[in-house]
Amino acid sequence: MTLPQSHNLTSVLIANRGEIACRIIRTAQRLGLRTIAVYSDADADALFVQMADEAHHIGPPPARESYLQIDKILEVAKRTGASCIHPGYGFLSERAEFADACAANGIVFVGPPASSIRAMGLKDAAKALVEKAGVPVVPGYHGVRQEPDFLRQKAYEIGYPVLIKAVAGGGGKGMRRVDKAADFDAALDSAQREAQNAFGDPRVLVEKYVLSPRHIEIQVFADSHGNVVHLFERDCSLQRRHQKVIEEAPAPGMPPEMRDAMGRAAVEAARAVGYVGAGTVEFIADGREGLRPDRFYFMEMNTRLQVEHPVTEAITGLDLVELQFRAAAGEKLPFDQTDLEIQGHAVEARLYAEDPEKEFLPSTGKLWALEFPEHDGIRIDTGVEAGDEVTPYYDPMIAKVIAHGATRDEALSKLAKALSETIVAGPKTNIAFLKNLCEADGFKAGAFDTGFIDRNMQALGAVAVEVDEDVLAAGALYLIEREAERLLFGPVSRVGRVESPWSIDDGFQLIGSRETGLSLIVDGEARKVRVTWDRNGPAIASDSETVRDFTIVEADDAAIVLHQGRQTRVILHDPFAVDLEHLGEGSSIKAPMHGKVVAVFVQPGDRVEKGQRLAIVEAMKMEHVLTAPFEAEIAEVAAEAGAQVAEGARLIVLKTEDGDG
Structure with a gap:
């Protein structure tokens, strides 16, 4: 049409x-x-x-x-x-x-009129506006004064914990939770700097942090003829650093009376600013005793389409972008509130190029492989394909994986299965972390709030894991096979299989199976593994188990082994190669990823304590604080505020006990 x-x-x-x-x-x-x-x-x-x-x-x-x-x-x-x-x-x-x-x-x-964007663009003014319309707001200071001493006093009056939030923008930028007064100044400074970098406006507000909070938002839509409806709610409570990770619709445990109350409040907020088009009214709900219609508060209105809009499309059968175009063309809404109903349940996972085992540091580089499953009820929204580069300049999202089912359990099961079948090789990703979230007992039972991820990091696999020797062996063997084939028989395939009839990869043998011994160095320790090839493929045997379910992707000089959502990069060791550039550099603080140095807090000769802030590097819209790993003297500062740095670049050198840098 x-x-x-x-x-x-x-x-x-x-x-x-x-x-x-x-x-x-x-x-x-x-x-x-x-x-x-x-x-x-x-x-x-x-x-x-x-x-x-x-x-x-x-x-x-x-x-x-x-x-x-x-x-x-x-x-x-x-x-x-x-x-x-x-x-x-x-x-x-x-x-x-x-x-x-x-x-x-x-x-x-x-999109909406400029007047609507202005009215809702600044959180302090927006709260005052919707409060007049009878919409409940979070207690806090939403005024214009920005002196640190004044804001610190307001935080004391509100009572800790408090939330510092950028007045402009959203997406978790310029937002900091503060649990005690001693941490307020550093958090305020960081929030203001991030807000300035992201939105060009350092102003903040301070409000009460709601305990056991559920982040629930209402999708609204309005035409230019005065018609406004809501398209039900989305639950966006699974967050990390105020960034949404998994969203779903409808919200688990939502009573009909609360849905009606929140829907009416959202519609009134949209009417108050003469809204047109798609918008989202975000609320925070106190979930300590379950969702109740008298315990939700307005946070902000996003005057645009949301990242998580596909889950609303899944449960309503609507195309929100089409509706945006039709509203912009002056058409009336083709339905009213009574025509809308919820159809099943939908869940969306944000697949990011980041490393959960290294505090979710953004990861960049070439996508050597990218494959998504095709199943009923699964939708993939992506802007990249195999061979593309994930750069440090923009948000590190690779794709959104959306599952729709008749029930919440069915949708979560479909999502977990889709994630387990997704192949990404190159930048590290959060695939395994997302799958663990889908299968976490508390989340599946609906017993969660915005702090769920932070409380369950280890159980969710967001911790450093030892190298899997079996997987490492598979990668090492592949590289040895590849080199032999390259020298003797020609090219090999990019993913997983060697294309020579003389390769042992096909497991062909007249009698029995073939077994190969392989020596590896893992974390400085020599180890032996056994590699058996038969018609079913490779079996890498260790003392614990035999592994078959892995995929190998070739990446120039490396083999990337994918197993249970994790990537292991294996490179053939050159015993004659010496890294002269970094030889003897001592205790260096290096850039954890490609990015921009936004602040340096030390200079040569300074004494620093363990945990003291040294510098801040910004990448993919997020700030990352670099701290001293131990008490030391600063020997060298190679970093300069405003400079772009590559991953692994030496920024600061600490003087060690023996006096060497």
């Missing part, structure tokens, strides 16, 4: 990138719209660029020089004759000045 030609929406410029750009393009093309992409240098070969009908370059990789450049985007829109602009989420989607600029240039903004 196409859009009505009378409204003259014939083409759309997508002012975004990645999976949301791909998702918008699919719906826009189905509606008959010509799709126009804009891209930075880092995205020149990206999937969304390939999918669009046309694509135009707008600048270098940093978002502030490309995707956040309103003038550049509008210049492309005018040059290409775009009749509307869809901002997606993030970037310019909640910038009122962008909506104004679109209107000034005669281009339809696929």
Whole structure:
């Protein structure tokens, strides 16, 4: 079904990138719209660029020089004759000045009026506005004063724990929980700096931290004719560092009377600002005694599409992006509140390039393999494909994996199965962590809140794990086989199997099975493993068990072995290679990932205590604090605020006991 030609929406410029750009393009093309992409240098070969009908370059990789450049985007829109602009989420989607600029240039903004964005764009003003409309808000200080001493006093009056939150923006940026007064100043400084970097506005508010909180949001939709409905709720309580990890709809344990109360409150909040299009009203609920209609509070309104919108689409059967285009074209909503009903249950997992075993550090690099299962009830939203690079410039999301079932148990089971069958090789990912979450007893039983992940890190597998010797042996054997085949018989396949008839990989033997002995060095210790090949494939035997369920992906000089959601990278050792650059560098503090140094707190000659802050590196929109591993003197500072650094780069050198750096 196409859009009505009378409204003259014939083409759309997508002012975004990645999976949301791909998702918008699919719906826009189905509606008959010509799709126009804009891209930075880092995205020149990206999937969304390939999918669009046309694509135009707008600048270098940093978002502030490309995707956040309103003038550049509008210049492309005018040059290409775009009749509307869809901002997606993030970037310019909640910038009122962008909506104004679109209107000034005669281009339809696929989103709410600029006045609505302004009204809800600052959390303090938004809380005051909805409070007047009768919507309950979290107790706290939402005023304009920003002096540290004043805010510290307000936190004391509110009572710890408190939450410091950026006035502008969302997504967990500029947000810090503070449990005691001694930690307030450092948390305030960090929140303000992150808010400034993310939103260009360092202002914060301070509010009471609700104990046992459930993060529940209501999807609202409005047309330009005064009709406003809600499309039920989503539960986004599974969070880490205030970043959503798994979302679902509807919320587990939601009583009908509370759903009605929250829905009415969300609709009133939308009406209060003259809203048009898709929006989300976020609430925090006190879940200590289960969900109750008198224990939820307004947090903020996101005046855009949300990352987690697919779960709402799954339970309502609606395409929210199509509805956005139709609202922008001036159409009335094709339904009212009584026409809507919940159909089953949906769960979404955010698959990220990050390493749960190293405190979820972002991970970058080439995607040597990327494969998703195809099952009924499974939807994959992604903006990358095998061969693409995960760069340090943008959010590290690889994909959203969405499962829909008749019941919550069925949806969770489908999601866990889909995750177990997903193959990603290259950057480290949170696949195993997500699967463990889906199968965690507390989560499955609905006994969780926003602190569930933090309380269960070890049980969820977010801790360092020893190298699996069997998997390491499989990778080592593959590399040995590959080198032999390369020298004797030619090329090998990229994933898992050698393509020579002389390879032992096929297990062919006239009698019995073939057994190979292999010596490895694991954590400095020599070990022996036995590798048996038969017609069923390789079996790597150790003292504990035999492993068969692994996948091997070739990555230049390495073999990446995938087993139970974990990646093990195996490289052939060159005994003659010497790392001269880092030889004798002593106790160095290195960059944990590619990123930008935003602050350095020490200089040569300083004495530091164990745990003292040394520097902060920002990557993929998150700050990472580097601390001293022990008491020492600073021997060298190679880091400089504002500099881009590569993963593993030496930033600070500590003087050790023997005096060496």
